[in-house]
Amino acid sequence: MFLEKYTNWQFNTLSPSDLEEFEAERLSFQTRAIVFALKIGIIMMPLLTISDIVALKDILTPNGWMSYLGGLMSFEFMFLLSHSQISKLISQSQRISSLKAWITLAVLTLTVMQYVTAFMAKHYGAELSMIALAISYFNLSFMLNAKERLYYNIICLAFFFLGYLTIFPKEHILLDTMLVAVGLSVTLYFAGDIIYKLQLEKFAQNRLLLNQTKEQNVQLKRAIRNQKDILEVLCNEMGVSTEALNFDNPDALGYQTKALLLRFAEYKQQILESKERYQDLFMNMNDGVAILSEKGAIKEANDTFLDILGINRDEMTTFDLGRLVHPEDREHSNHHLKKLLTDGFYKNYVGRVIRGDGEVRYLEVSSTAIVENGEFKGSRDIIRDITHRKLAEQALEEARNAEKQFLSTMSHEIRTPLNAIIGITHLLYDTHPNTQQVEYFDILKNSSQFLLNLITDLLDFAKMDAGKITAHPKDFDLKGLLKTIQQTFQMKVTPKGLDVDFMADMRMDQFYHGDETLIYQVLFNLLGNADKFTEKGKIGLKVKILERSEEDTLFEFQVFDTGMGIPADKIDLIFNKFTQIHDKNKIKTPGTGLGLSICKQIVEFLGGTIWVESIEGKGTKFFFTLRLPKAVASNGLAIEEPLALTETKKASEPSSVLEGFKILLVEDNELNRKYATTLLKKWKIDYDMAFDGAEACQKALDKKYDLILMDIQMPIMDGYEATIKITNTENPNKNTPIVALTASALVTQKDKALECGMSDYLSKPFTPVQLKSVLSKFAIM
Structure with missing residues (x-):
């Protein structure tokens, strides 16, 4: 059935490699056949020789005997020589070449033919000797191709006629016998051609299934010789069980073969469609995809891959990808190649390449190793062009740096004169002013404080927006912190006629562990916001414990007021940046619109949650939660006091502590020098002045000081350089404490x-x- 299906198979469409494989199989078969014939010949030769001599003793003429014996010796010699050569090739696991094959076959055939023909002629006549010739010819000719068969035919006929004419007497030579021999040779030549083509056609049938399975990357382990083999191979490749197949019934076997071939064709079509979909997806991906060899050569790549790297498809397979790697990224690239070999993959490596046109591109690369039988055979690589994203990130970083530099400069340029304004204002209060002057001084102080708060808010916002916020947790006095805030706002809102209501949970301990400064900032901002929007009534703070354990406590802080409240349609905007929901003309002290946004970022950074409830015209309540661990110290003696209380306590210490204290003041701003020196004189402190860092270094060589107050930004030599020089050279002040006077609030400059x-x-x-x-x-250290 299978042979009938492929009777019209055009085997001339076989590829050269297929034909080479067919020739290899044929020559291998020839080798085995010749070896078998040689072994039989070694055994039969003595018997045939004796038989021939007995059979021909009454027929051959004296000349015939000479020819016969000469030919016999020649054939024997060629026979033994062929046996020796072939045995040597077999021992070396080699096949006999085509030329050696048909020569050897001719020698063997003629050797056997001499004996058989002579024997048949003696006992049965010359005509039957032709049949012996045909049988000998037919048994061997099917192993030869057309060219080999032609040479073989000519040699056989030539030797036959030569032996026939020289061995037998003239009365035994018949013309019709010779014609029969020629006719049989021609007939058998074409019969051999048919057999050869049938063999090639059978091979083509097998190659059909082999090619079909190769499309699925499957290699068959054995040749297909019959329908049973076909069924077994198909079942194996399609995952079908062979238990239900009937191998004994030829008709059933044929139907089963047809059915499976049909299913196999459908299976092949599905494979083909899947391959086409994969190829379409591969070629149209937005990312570049390529398959590389073990040496890094491109075996296959989509258009995106080639476009990103600027490679022409014609030069793809010979292009050296390594030369595209940016020189500064080669070490990093080699590291990831080693990672590919050891781990089998790497992901999202970002590196630069320089295209042929000189353009630099940033790529995100992922690679997976191709491993066969434990050996690295290449890789599958995916590249993504992230140049625009990388340039945008660089531009953003440059913008942030420019913003940071601007804020630092603005902070310095505003805080420096502001320091003199606030300082001189404080000094004016000590000049015994009258009531009208005090009012003016209050306006000056409040305006300066507002400007300072504005700068502080902007800097805090910039720091948090850049993700630079950091926490410095330590044990602190929570009750003391709340008391300080209460006293601060009590003094601030009393002139407005507002009440301050502070309530704390009775279960609250005094000491906890956390960032006191950030908690203070949130409470101060929220209470300041309540003060700003409340004209009558009260503001206040409630502290409630939601959860309590041996390790920590969950607090809920509530800041409330009886002010103007928040409109319901704007309450969702309250924590947005630069958002002010009230008319600025109705607010006596407008701000930046950043305070609540800063509070939200701090609370969430500390792991808490913040929200708001408000009724327009009746007031607002801000809530936030914080979980605070208990203090590490066992008693309050090891806990630092709140900053405000510490400053108040130290400020109230007698001035005698500072009397005789020797200070070097390094300040380039005249107003700030005036402010600082006025205070130093008031506290009876001995001081010298320097106008820049270079002068400070010189004065540090001449005199020993107890403390150096060092401005940061100064001409000629700044405070950083001056400090390094003083502390790293031999001088009387190498170990003298130096305190920075910085007009920048950026943490980086303080660090x-x-x-x-x-x-x-x-x-x-x-x-x-x-x-x-x-x-x-x-002074007291």
């Missing part, structure tokens, strides 16, 4: 001050109390 060798820092603008607190700290 830099400490890193370069400064002992502490004091931000401008500073109050007399703050300056005295710092001086007292080092």
Whole structure:
């Protein structure tokens, strides 16, 4: 059935590699057949020789005997020589070449033919000897192709006629016998051609299934020789059980073969469609995809891959991808190649390539190794062009740096004169002003404080927006912190006629562990916001414990007021940046619209939640939760006091602590020098002045000081450089404490001050109390 289905198979469409494989199989069969014939010949030769001599003793003429014996010796020699050569090839596991094959076959055939023909002629006549010739020819000719068969035919006939004419007497030579021999040879030549083509056609049938399965990347382990083999192969490749198949019934076997071939065709079509879908997806992906060899050569790639790298498809297979890698990224790239070999993959490696046109592109690369039988055979790579994203990130980073630099410059340029304004205002209060002057001083102080708050809000917002917020948790006095805030706002709102209501849960301990500064900032901002929008009634704070355990406590803080409230349609906007929901003309002290946004970011950074409830015209309540661990210290003696209380306590210390204290003041701004020196004189402190860092270094060589107050931004030499020089050279003040006077509120500059060798820092603008607190700290050390 199968042979009938493929009777019209055009085997000339076989590829050269298929034909080479067919020739290899044929020559292998020839080798086995010849070896078998040689073994039979070794056994039969003595018997045939004796038989021939007996059979021909009465027929051959004296000349015939000479020819016969000469031919016999020649054939024997060629026979033994062929046997020796073939045995040597077999021992070396080699096949006999086509030329050696048909020569050897001819020798064997003629050797056997001499004996058989002579024997048949003696006993049965010359005509039957032709039949022996045909049988000998037919048994071997089917193993030869057309060219080999032609040579074989000519040699056989030539030797036959030569032997026939020389061995037998003339009375035994018949013309019709010779014609019969020629006719049989021609007939058998074409019969051999038919057999050869049938063999090739059978091979083509097998190759059909082999090619079909190769499309599925499957290699068959054996040749297909019959329908049973076809069924077994099909079942194996399609995952069908062979138990239900009937191999004994030829008709059933045929139907089963047809059915499975039909299913196999459908299966093949599905494979083909799947391959087409994969190819379409592969070629149209937005990402570049390629398959690389073990040496990094491109074996296959989609258009996106080639477009990203600027490679022409014609040069794809010979293109060296390594030369595209940016020189600065080669080490990083080699690291990921090693990772591919050891781990079998890497993901999202970002590197740069330089295209042939000189354009630099940023790529995100992922790669998976192709491993066969434990050996690395290449990789599947996916690349994504992220140049626009990377350039946008760089532009954003540059913008952030520019913003940071702008804020730092603005902070310095505003805080420096503001320090003098606030400082001089504080000094004016000590000049015994009259009531009208005090009112003016209050306006000046409040306006300066508003400007300072504005700068602080902007800096806080910039810091949080850039993700630079950091927490510094420590044990602190929560009750003391709440008391300080209460006292601050009591003094602030009393002139307005407002009441301040503070209530704390009785179960609250005094000491907890957390960032006191950030908690203070949230409470201060929320209460300041309540004060701003409340003209009558009260503002207040309630602290409630929601959960309590041996390790920590969950608090709910509520800041409330009886002010104007928030419109219901705007309550969702309350925490947005730069958002002010009330008319600025109705507010006496408008702000930046950042305070509540900053509170939200701080609370969420600390792991809490913040929300608001409000009724327009009746007031607002802000809630936030915080979970605070208990203090590490076992008693209050190890806990630092709140900052405001500490400053108040130190400010109230007698001035005698500072009397005789020797200070070097390094400040380039004349107003700030005037402010600071006025305070130093008031506290009876001995001081010298320097106008820049270079002068400070010179004075540090001449005199020993107890403390150096160092401005940061100065001409000629800044405070950082001066500090490094003083602390790293031999001079009387190598170990003298240096306190930075910085007009920048950026944490990075404060950290830099400490890193370069400064002992502490004091931000401008500073109050007399703050300056005295710092001086007292080092005076009593």
